[in-house]
Amino acid sequence: MIPKWGMALFALWVVIDGSAGAEDLDLHEDEVKAGFVYNFAKFVEWPEDTAHAYVNLCIVGDSPFGFAALKAIDGRRVTQDKQLVTKLLNKSDDLTACQIIFIAASERGNMAQLLKSAHQQHTLTVSDIEGFAQAGGAIGLVNADGKIRFAINLLAAKDAGVLISSRLLALAMIVYDEHNIPLK
Amino acid sequence: MLRRPDGACAHKTGWDSPASGDASRAPSAPAGISEPCFYKNNTMVIMKNTLMLTILSASLGMAIAQAAPEAEVADLSLEELMDIKIYSAAKKEQAMADTAAAAFVISQEDIRRSGATSIPEALRMVPGVQVAQINAHDWAIAIRGFNDRFSNKLLVMIDGRTVYSPLFSGTYWSAQDVVLEDIDRIEVIRGPGGTMWGANAVNGVINIRTKHSKYTQGGLVSAYGGNYQDGGAVRYGGELGTEGTYRVYAKGKHHDDYLNALGQDAHDQWNAGQGGFRADYKLTPKDGLSFSGDMMEMAGDETIGLRSAIDNNMSQRTANALAKLTHQTERGEWYLQSFYSSDERNGYSINQLIDTFDIEFQHNMQAGKRNAMTWGLGYRLVADELSDFNGVFFSPAQRTTQLFSLFLQDQFSMTDQLKLTVGSKLEHNDYSGFEYEPNARLLWKPNENHSTWTSVSRAVRTPSRGFHDIRIDLYRIPAMPPFLPNATVGSIVGDAGFKSEEVTAFEWGYRGQMTQKLSFDIAAFYNIYDNLLSSYPKVVQSPGLTQNLSVMVNGLEGESYGAELYANWKVTDSWRLQPGYTWLTVDTRTKNNAIDTALGLKIEGSNPQHQFSIRSQLSLPHNIEFDTTVYYVDNLSNTAVTQNTGVNVANYTRLDLRLGWRPLKALELSVTGQNLLDDRHPEFVADDLVTSQIPRSVYGKAVVAW
Numbered sequence: 001m002i003p004k005w006g007m008a009l010f011a012l013w014v015v016i017d018g019s020a021g022a023e024d025l026d027l028h029e030d031e032v033k034a035g036f037v038y039n040f041a042k043f044v045e046w047p048e049d050t051a052h053a054y055v056n057l058c059i060v061g062d063s064p065f066g067f068a069a070l071k072a073i074d075g076r077r078v079t080q081d082k083q084l085v086t087k088l089l090n091k092s093d094d095l096t097a098c099q100i101i102f103i104a105a106s107e108r109g110n111m112a113q114l115l116k117s118a119h120q121q122h123t124l125t126v127s128d129i130e131g132f133a134q135a136g137g138a139i140g141l142v143n144a145d146g147k148i149r150f151a152i153n154l155l156a157a158k159d160a161g162v163l164i165s166s167r168l169l170a171l172a173m174i175v176y177d178e179h180n181i182p183l184k
Numbered sequence: 185m186l187r188r189p190d191g192a193c194a195h196k197t198g199w200d201s202p203a204s205g206d207a208s209r210a211p212s213a214p215a216g217i218s219e220p221c222f223y224k225n226n227t228m229v230i231m232k233n234t235l236m237l238t239i240l241s242a243s244l245g246m247a248i249a250q251a252a253p254e255a256e257v258a259d260l261s262l263e264e265l266m267d268i269k270i271y272s273a274a275k276k277e278q279a280m281a282d283t284a285a286a287a288f289v290i291s292q293e294d295i296r297r298s299g300a301t302s303i304p305e306a307l308r309m310v311p312g313v314q315v316a317q318i319n320a321h322d323w324a325i326a327i328r329g330f331n332d333r334f335s336n337k338l339l340v341m342i343d344g345r346t347v348y349s350p351l352f353s354g355t356y357w358s359a360q361d362v363v364l365e366d367i368d369r370i371e372v373i374r375g376p377g378g379t380m381w382g383a384n385a386v387n388g389v390i391n392i393r394t395k396h397s398k399y400t401q402g403g404l405v406s407a408y409g410g411n412y413q414d415g416g417a418v419r420y421g422g423e424l425g426t427e428g429t430y431r432v433y434a435k436g437k438h439h440d441d442y443l444n445a446l447g448q449d450a451h452d453q454w455n456a457g458q459g460g461f462r463a464d465y466k467l468t469p470k471d472g473l474s475f476s477g478d479m480m481e482m483a484g485d486e487t488i489g490l491r492s493a494i495d496n497n498m499s500q501r502t503a504n505a506l507a508k509l510t511h512q513t514e515r516g517e518w519y520l521q522s523f524y525s526s527d528e529r530n531g532y533s534i535n536q537l538i539d540t541f542d543i544e545f546q547h548n549m550q551a552g553k554r555n556a557m558t559w560g561l562g563y564r565l566v567a568d569e570l571s572d573f574n575g576v577f578f579s580p581a582q583r584t585t586q587l588f589s590l591f592l593q594d595q596f597s598m599t600d601q602l603k604l605t606v607g608s609k610l611e612h613n614d615y616s617g618f619e620y621e622p623n624a625r626l627l628w629k630p631n632e633n634h635s636t637w638t639s640v641s642r643a644v645r646t647p648s649r650g651f652h653d654i655r656i657d658l659y660r661i662p663a664m665p666p667f668l669p670n671a672t673v674g675s676i677v678g679d680a681g682f683k684s685e686e687v688t689a690f691e692w693g694y695r696g697q698m699t700q701k702l703s704f705d706i707a708a709f710y711n712i713y714d715n716l717l718s719s720y721p722k723v724v725q726s727p728g729l730t731q732n733l734s735v736m737v738n739g740l741e742g743e744s745y746g747a748e749l750y751a752n753w754k755v756t757d758s759w760r761l762q763p764g765y766t767w768l769t770v771d772t773r774t775k776n777n778a779i780d781t782a783l784g785l786k787i788e789g790s791n792p793q794h795q796f797s798i799r800s801q802l803s804l805p806h807n808i809e810f811d812t813t814v815y816y817v818d819n820l821s822n823t824a825v826t827q828n829t830g831v832n833v834a835n836y837t838r839l840d841l842r843l844g845w846r847p848l849k850a851l852e853l854s855v856t857g858q859n860l861l862d863d864r865h866p867e868f869v870a871d872d873l874v875t876s877q878i879p880r881s882v883y884g885k886a887v888v889a890w
Contacts, residue, residue: 028399068399071398
């Protein structure tokens, strides 16, 4: 009895397995966010004098990225000759070597200070703190019904002297223009 | 023939003596009782593991060859990333919230803040679950009634591995442990889960899931000590090459004696130690392979209360190994899992050695737009070897049984809001033959914030080895001619004709997200039981001997009904309140000439009619946490048992408090007080053990992680 059932089910499986459907990767929130940050690095240009072989991603505060998330992006090539390197910083550490800083939620209180010094250092500021882009950060990650979106603040990018590709602007959920007015 | 427990095994301690390993004690070993010593079995574990690994490596090669390389997170484009539904604790709870069943998830955070030092203690928080401690190392845990020391209508799994004992279909809770910090979540399903999970999932399923090893990287040391218990755990996780991660752990604990009802030493202290590992490899972005294994040894005292209080020493040793291969297909996933476990327990009446081998395959897939199908196949082999004494006899002493199972379930989306799930399991076991366990479930979710569901399902508890083959001699009166020409023996005997116990369950539930901060969950049920265990009297006269037998029979029917209600209220960002209420009534009647009303009374009185609880989790400045739980548990009206033992389980109110402080990111300190309102009280009366009183206890704990 069982072999018959088994065969019938197997046949059914083979037939059904040929059709198309949606895929659900088993990824944690921090891994998806890390994927975003890595992609941002591809679509941002820094001023000439800060060009290095590495794009240093400095995470300030209590890192929301777990081991798996950091491992997935650390050492990855951003362009032909640039590699992403992740660093965990204490808030007292020097930000000069960072091309991107990710401001963890624990640093909400120091945000204004961090943004100011980061922008002076030509650093792209990224965070998942709520309302980050509106508050003057360059790119803010937003959780929209379980999917990650992002908002861009052009004033912050201009302050930092970094160029954000039009491709990123096209995909952004909200873009704040140079007068901090939401464009979309 | 009476054998002493202490003579049964030449050495009782240590993992360290595999020297004279004798592999002849395989399941097919010739009749005759060999000594159930663990070292022999240990050798078998290694041999079987090697074999299992070889088989899996072979099938693995195929999987690697077939799987196309696929993107991992850094290779995904922004568009692809934007399309991923993120996997977070909230989503896991959401997934459970979309099932047409009464489900509850205990998160890692819930466990940490409950102050629990064991899995049974963590289960206290779940509405619909009754956790009653019998003594320092035994618990009676049940979902929706029928509680007992070996509550047999409950399926318990750790990472998909069945851990209930096939001997009585009950769970030895003291032998089930993991590093609590490594638990990802505990899923508790109330109501029959027979279609997906199979026999024993009559009234509920408890599935303990540990974290993937990539989420337990680095070291962790935890230690606790208090007025009744001390213990600690060490865990370290690292990488295996570029695509693998692992963790290894060891933990140990000691529990002091409680007091009995007379205020005397309850003689129930115990010690346990265990160690294990888990390794996860990513073979391709779509194929994963996991291995895990654990070994546990515990030993302690217990007070047997069959006729009078007898001090006894018991011990248990278990080992298990599991391998699981998962593959993501274009529109679903499948897994192939196999485990082997060995369980040796030396008790007062039985020394048992049980080997279990299990292999199962399960495939979930989206079939077209409207159907999500799940099907699976399973095979389990259980080989036992029992030595019995002190009036307990098993015939035969060794037995090997097989279980075949097959299930198919389809979730059909009738509209976007209405989902119908229909499926059945078909099983064949050596005791009762073919069994089917169908269910039909309907979920209506008109919007994101509200859903309601209803279901009809059938599940069975297949006869266990105990009910099939046991004889328990209760008394023996020698012949005294001429007044008593015959010797008289009074016994309880199992019956080879014992059929499965059955339930047909009607359930309804509602979940609502009232506001951003307040959610509700209500479930109600009406269960109809048939063919429950009872007994009928039978007198057998033979020359020189009169046997007064109580023969086990499917002699009870009945029903249970009740409701569970809980809410989750985020009062502020730093304060969460979770009230819960459980209402439950069970009624039974005898049938089929059974006249044993005691078993029915015992069932009816084994659960409290009302249980309330409220949990409060308060996060204060400076990384301080203050957590409070209050439980109210109604009395047990277990007259059949209390008449024998004189112990009454009155209603009680229990207060647990925890004060936690995280002075550094890597360090957490806490103090927990349990059962603070009462010096001590009993929570349950088991037939065969003298009940201990559960006392007020306090302990301090430190956890360092890096």
